[in-house]
Amino acid sequence: MEILKYAGVALLLLAVVLTAKKHDGGISKVVTVMFSVAALRVVLGRLFENTGVLSSLFALGDNGGYGKILLKAVGIALVGEVSYDVCATLGENGIGDKVLLLAKGELLYLAMPLIKELIDLTKNIAE
Numbered sequence: 001m002e003i004l005k006y007a008g009v010a011l012l013l014l015a016v017v018l019t020a021k022k023h024d025g026g027i028s029k030v031v032t033v034m035f036s037v038a039a040l041r042v043v044l045g046r047l048f049e050n051t052g053v054l055s056s057l058f059a060l061g062d063n064g065g066y067g068k069i070l071l072k073a074v075g076i077a078l079v080g081e082v083s084y085d086v087c088a089t090l091g092e093n094g095i096g097d098k099v100l101l102l103a104k105g106e107l108l109y110l111a112m113p114l115i116k117e118l119i120d121l122t123k124n125i126a127e
Helices: 002-023 025-049 051-063 066-089 093-126
Strands: none
Touching: 002 025, 025 066, 066 093
């Protein structure tokens, strides 16, 4: 139940941010960005701490690279979302939106080989 610890830290930082906004708004943004980066670090750390799961995913990679594609997709989604959150926190929603657009485009590009295989499989079944 690690989430309880993380939620507690988030609530504590929320109190710091709200207090800091009264005195200096810039400090609150720095704290928020630092928490976003730390959260990404925790998520990636938890994702990669179980090397047995990663090994089995990469073993799937021998059959078309599905494990690698899945891991890359997770990484792209996480980095894109945290980047968006940081931009939004700093009041640059336009830039954040473009980061999400780029992440979605990268995911689509990453999925193209799988989409091609599905189309080929559908054609073979239809014949």
